[in-house]
Every structure is written in structure tokens, then in C-alpha cells.
Amino acid sequence: MKAGNLPLPAAPATPTTGVVASEPRLLGIADSRPATALENGQYRIWAEHFEQRTGILIHDHREPFVRRELERRLGELGLDFETYLQHLLQPASGVGEWRHLLDRLVIKETRFFRHRESHDFIREQVARRAARQGGERLDIWSLGCSTGEEAYSLALDALAGFETAGHAPEFAVIGTDISVSALREARTGVYPLNALGTADRQRLTRFMESIATSRFRLTAEVRRHVGFVADNLLDQRCGFFREGADIIFCQHLLVYFRRWRRRQALNFLARRLKPGGLLVVGPGECSDWQPGFLVRERHPDISAYRRPHPEGK
């Protein structure tokens, strides 16, 4: 039987926690059949395959978890490793299964205003730019946005920035991620109330509508500025911003890449900035990277780089 035509059962829906979906106890998947033990060589082939497709290097401490998940999946499907791998490589029919497994293995941990100093910085920068350039449209890219908290936080930063400058908000935030199920959750704009600390709850009150006792939805005023697109950073696309982005925000993603791949990704992102644009990464995520044509912002707590205007505006 050709691997592409395997009678694979539909991938069970991944529970949507919005936080650490990689935790085995959250996966809720029944062990229907005995697990198929992976040989070391097979595990290495798998880890390389995973890294080639996602950029994510599986560190030694995660090996037991990744092994367990993969073995469990083989057991559920009753397949041997080689047949399964062949199936995953099928351009059309392997896609659904790849997405499903990816969802089990990828770390999607996130929260609103995760790195506070970076969000304070964005708010200030938007206010300054709006004061200088009026309501000129601003394009913001939240890369590796997971379940959307980061993209909505950036929208809230931008709303606050435009308000400070006294201009009507004219901006779009596009969140991209490799995980299709994370994006599905992001699009709903619905989150558990306990995902917010007290300070954030106060900040968000104006933009929250209560939909159940323990959950809230961001108001249309925020949601109308935010969109989500499935995208793999390794494919080096940025079609959603034809002229590039004013702000590229990419935190807690590049840490999972090898150094050379991190630099390659950063060089690509640097080229996707509009003149005057800002690239904001997580602190310490690219300490050995300095592209010739970007200038590092002088700020003790954040890692941000600006593409200067050619005319030095």
C-alpha cells in the first residue's frame, strides 16, 4: 500500500489550553494500543526531520517527552516508524497528520504583555511616531504569536500609543505561527480571565467583554485591527505586508533555533522592515547578531533594532 493512501484515522482534536499545550497531561489522548518503541537511530532521524521543517532544535531534556509522544502516535495509528515518516512526507495527504503531531510537540507557552518592558517601549514608540507622522498607517507583525495574546497585546499598545498622541488609530497587527490550531484559538479572541494578572486586568477592562464567568472576549475595537495567518518562518515569506512592516515583534521563538539559523532568520526579518522600522526580539535572544544596516536601540532592558531612514529622518 502506498504511504500516501494509508487509512489514517482522523487526528483527534488537540485540547485548547492556550498555555503549555506540550504538557503530556494536557493532551488527553487515550493509549489505545501499546506504544511502539523507537530505536535511537529512528529518534535521531525524527529529530532532524522536525528541525528541518520547523527550525526547532529538540534539546536533550525534551527527548523523553518527544519520544513518548511520537511512540504514542505510532501506537494509535498502528504504524511502524518508516511508514509513518513516508506518510508525513506526502505533499497533500501528510499535511493534516504533520499539523497534528506538530501541535503536540511545539511549545506554545505565552501570555499577555509577556515581556513588559518591550510592550512599554512599543507604546512609547507608537505615540512618538503618531505625534510626528499623524495617523499614518502602522503595520505590526507578531511572529510566532501562538494563541494570540502577544498580537492582541501589541494592538492594545498601539491603541494606547495613538490615543496618547491624540490621533485616530490607523494600524494592523498580523500574527503568524506555524501551529494552525493555535491560530484557530487566537482568532476567537477569547481567553480565561485567570490568564491576566491584576494590573493587566485593569488595563484591559475597557477592551474586555464578559462572555462567561471565567472567560472574556476582546472587544471588536481591538479585534478589528488584528488578523492571523499560518506561516513558517523558515519559508521566509512576508506577503501579508507587501512593503514590509513598521514593527516586527518576535520573542521566545528564536531561542529554539540553532545560532546559525537564528542569524539567518534575523537577517531575513531585518530586510522586511520599512525604513524607520523596529525589530524587537526577546532579551538575550540574539546577543551575537549585529546586522550592518540596523542600529541597536539604547535601552537596558530590551533588544530592539531600528532600520534608519535613508535620508536620516
Ligand SMILES: C[S@@+](CC[C@H](N)C(=O)[O-])C[C@H]1O[C@@H](n2cnc3c(N)ncnc32)[C@H](O)[C@@H]1O
Ligand atoms: C513559546 S511560543 C512564544 C509565543 C509568543 N511569541 C510569546 O513570546 O509569548 C513559540 C511559538 O513559535 C511558534 N513557532 C515555532 N517555530 C516556528 C516557525 N518555524 N515559524 C513560525 N512559528 C513558529 C510555535 O508554534 C509557538 O506558538
